[in-house]
Amino acid sequence: MKRVCALCGRETDVLIEGLCPDCYRKTHPLARVKRDFVGIVRCPMCGSINYRGRWVRDEKVIKKLILESIEPLGRVSGMEIEDLSLRPSMNMVKVTLRGSVHDLIPEYTEPISVSVRYTEELCPRCRDLALERERAVLQVRSLIPLSDSIKNLVLSIIRNEVSRSAERGSIVDINEVSSGFDVKFTDQGLARAVAYKIHSTIPSRISESQSVLRGRGERTVTKLSISLILVPINRGSVVMVMGKPYYVLGYGQGTFKAVDLKDGIHTRLKITDMVKMGVTVPNYDVECVERGSARVLRVIVEGNEYIVSNAC
Numbered sequence: 001m002k003r004v005c006a007l008c009g010r011e012t013d014v015l016i017e018g019l020c021p022d023c024y025r026k027t028h029p030l031a032r033v034k035r036d037f038v039g040i041v042r043c044p045m046c047g048s049i050n051y052r053g054r055w056v057r058d059e060k061v062i063k064k065l066i067l068e069s070i071e072p073l074g075r076v077s078g079m080e081i082e083d084l085s086l087r088p089s090m091n092m093v094k095v096t097l098r099g100s101v102h103d104l105i106p107e108y109t110e111p112i113s114v115s116v117r118y119t120e121e122l123c124p125r126c127r128d129l130a131l132e133r134e135r136a137v138l139q140v141r142s143l144i145p146l147s148d149s150i151k152n153l154v155l156s157i158i159r160n161e162v163s164r165s166a167e168r169g170s171i172v173d174i175n176e177v178s179s180g181f182d183v184k185f186t187d188q189g190l191a192r193a194v195a196y197k198i199h200s201t202i203p204s205r206i207s208e209s210q211s212v213l214r215g216r217g218e219r220t221v222t223k224l225s226i227s228l229i230l231v232p233i234n235r236g237s238v239v240m241v242m243g244k245p246y247y248v249l250g251y252g253q254g255t256f257k258a259v260d261l262k263d264g265i266h267t268r269l270k271i272t273d274m275v276k277m278g279v280t281v282p283n284y285d286v287e288c289v290e291r292g293s294a295r296v297l298r299v300i301v302e303g304n305e306y307i308v309s310n311a312c
């Protein structure tokens, strides 16, 4: 009697639940992944992996965690991870399974993909060590969104200052946040040197405060917090302060020279006031044009035209 597969219609010697071995395999995977994704958390300082709430200093648990998420649906005799190079955030890890889903089918290999979310986080031991060493924190923020070039400038100043005074101390941690950077230092003098170098390079307001970590009298251990608020604009920028447009002519000693575009009056904008009142950058266009016998600056801010003389 001829046996015919119910799915593909082919003749077959072996029929399993009405299907040929190929169709049976296709409809019966060797295994399934139990979770939407496998979370891997690794400490960037010591390399420990968080394994079921415990921090284990053994990279092998990464494989273990991935393989544990696979539930065999047939007889699985081997599982192998092809390539395990994890990047921060989501990864697709390919696993090759070996085995068979039915006794009448000889062993074969079958791929399966596991989603792996990889993150880095200090383990409690390293966090304590970092806290113990952390003597100063520098918060760099910006009043207007930071461009990549300003970000790179800030980072290169930090790197240069730190490498110039390596004997003084080092950086515990540097974190990019939505509007700037948080930098932690082992040494307060180094934090100050970095902060003032950035302050003298980019228009900004600087302020500092000390807090007592522990101890008293001679043995007091303090932590320095420096706040640096950047206003990264320069000659030629147009900014809105309190709803009024200004054309920036220059900067020095905490003050911008600027033209109030509405009435054409030259004025000074103090950084400290700008930090209080806020600054935005509108859509604008600046161009030198001939007007009569003079060259004037034509500034278009959100559709309104302003003329500035003696600025070309």
Ligand SMILES: [Zn+2]
Binding pocket: 005, 006, 007, 008, 009, 010, 019, 020, 021, 022, 023, 024
């Ligand atoms: Zn078939």
Ligand SMILES: [Zn+2]
Binding pocket: 043, 044, 045, 046, 047, 048, 122, 123, 124, 125, 126, 127
């Ligand atoms: Zn650690």
